[in-house]
Amino acid sequence: MKKPTVVMFGVGAMGSIIARMLLERDAEIVGAVARSTVGKTLGEVSSLEGDAARVVVEADAAEVLARTKPDLVVMTIASYMEDVKEPVLTCLRHGANVISLAEENLYSWHTSPEDTAEIDRVARENGVTYTCSGHQDGYWVQLVATLMGTAHRIDEVRGKASWNVDDFGPELARDQQVGDTAEEFAAWLGTAERPPTFGRNSLHAVAAASGLTVEHSTTETEPVFATEDMRCAALDTTVPAGRVIGFTDIDVVTTKEGPRLVLEMTGKVYSPGEADSNAWVLKGEPDLDLENQVLPTHLTTCATLVNRVPQVLNAEPGYVTVAGLPRLQYMGGPISSHLA
Ligand SMILES: NC(=O)c1ccc[n+]([C@@H]2O[C@H](COP(=O)([O-])OP(=O)(O)OC[C@H]3O[C@@H](n4cnc5c(N)ncnc54)[C@H](OP(=O)(O)O)[C@@H]3O)[C@@H](O)[C@H]2O)c1
Known part of the structure; x- marks a missing residue:
């Protein structure tokens, strides 16, 4: 099987780490797309070495895709649908599979639902796949669904997780409204345009991975303020x-079958x-829990x-979705050795 060819769509904090990890798994990086770094090489932007270091960042995704015809696009540009x-649809229409970190x-x-159905349709029409993965996949979905699979009855599953904005790039810091005044934050929170929380989409994935039907979803959000200049x-x-x-989101998802899913x-x-955390408590028969003592979220993401x-x-x-893929597993060798 040949090495998969990859276009990096976004070469910020996450894209740069992922590109290095992909090279170490024998992928071939054939193109890169971003905005402010256009014209620079991946050697300059992402500290890559070898042939990949000479790949130049470009602005026109459609042109890069038409020229390079990659097997896969790794998209690390934004969080929300x-x-x-549109960037995902562009990639799919060019016959590229896409994996992203877009939390939603x-x-x-x-x-x-409508945008998701459109992506699903365009992917099918072009014979390619779109999936989003990242930290949530392992720590807020797979581990939790596995824990749930060891219970006889579940009343509630409650998670508590935290991560450091500074382990990521400016895109995520802006998503977390860093720098807002209390008034600006309240105005953002009060708008109909506030995008869905990462927790809600993760709990929906937990439900899907556990064969549960989502009934109702609610969110409460509390800002965290700097107590001194930071x-x-x-x-x-x-x-x-x-x-x-x-900020802190508390998401609650109720399911038709009974288990209530909560993530703070x-x-x-x-x-x-301060350090990243991930702890889950399951109430039912029997009561269960899991907790990670060491958690470099930016590395587990990539x-x-x-x-x-x-x-x-x-x-x-x-x-x-990751709920429909095989079990998450370690890749013991180059990507090509795992291709069907
Ligand atoms: N699922 C997860 O576990 C997980 C974990 C971490 C991050 N994320 C998400 O992944 C995304 C990237 O995170 P990051 O820390 O790598 O962010 P980052 O350092 O700000 O990098 C974002 C990259 O995307 C590029 N970009 C943004 N919008 C673009 C557009 N419309 N067209 C072309 N390029 C565009 C930026 O280009 P310029 O710099 O040139 O503008 C930059 O190269 C964020 O949305 C974050 O929330 C998800």
């Missing part, structure tokens, strides 16, 4: 005391000594996506 839909697309059948590396700025450094997720700029690559290349055409 409204921002990734982890499971977007409930939050953006450096935000992702935005290369100082957030004055009293401004927003991120905090994404904020950390103070010294490694999980890369481990999903052969499954996405092997998958049936369409919008295939």
Whole structure:
């Protein structure tokens, strides 16, 4: 099997780590698309070495795709359907499979059903697959669904997770409203345009992975404010005391079959000594729990996506969520050795 060819769509904090991991799994990077870094090489932007270091970042995705005809596009540009839909459709129409980190697309059948159906249709028409993976795939879906699979009866599954805005790039820091005043945050929260929470899409994926039917979803969001002036590396700025450094969402999903799913997720700029967390408690027969003591979320994000690559290349055409892919597994060898 030949090495898969890949176009990197987005070469920021995550795209750069993923590109390095893909090269270490013998993928061939044949193109790169971004905005502010157009004209620079992946050697300059992402510190890659070898042939990939000479790939030049370009602005016109359609032109790059038509020229390079990649097997796969790795998209790390944005979080929400409204921002990734057109770029994803462009890739699919060019006959490329796509794997992204767009949090909403982890499971977007409930939050953006029409757009999801359109992506599914275009993917099928072009014989390719679109999947979103990332940290949630492993830690908020697969581990949780496996824990649930060891229970006889479930009343509630409740997760609590946190991650550091500064482990990622400016895109995510802006999503977390870092730097807002209390008034700006309240105005954003109050708009009908506020996109779905990462927690909601993750719990919908847990439900899908567990054969549960989503009945109702609610979210409560609380801003976290800087108690003193704080450096935000992702935005290369100082957030004055009293401004927003991120927020906590509490998502609750009820299911027709009974289990109630809850996730309290905090994404904020950390103070010294704070660390990422992931803990889940299951109430039922029996009561169960799991907790991760060490969690470099930015690295698990990228490694999980890369481990999903052969499954996405092997998958049936369409919008295939991680709930519909085989079990997440370590890739012991080059990607090509895992292709059907
Ligand atoms: N699912 C997960 O587990 C997970 C984990 C981490 C991050 N994410 C998501 O992944 C995304 C990327 O994160 P990051 O930390 O890598 O962000 P980042 O450092 O800000 O990088 C974003 C990259 O995408 C490019 N870009 C953005 N919009 C674009 C567009 N419309 N067309 C072309 N290029 C575009 C940017 O180009 P310029 O710099 O040239 O503008 C940059 O190269 C974020 O939305 C984040 O929420 C998901």
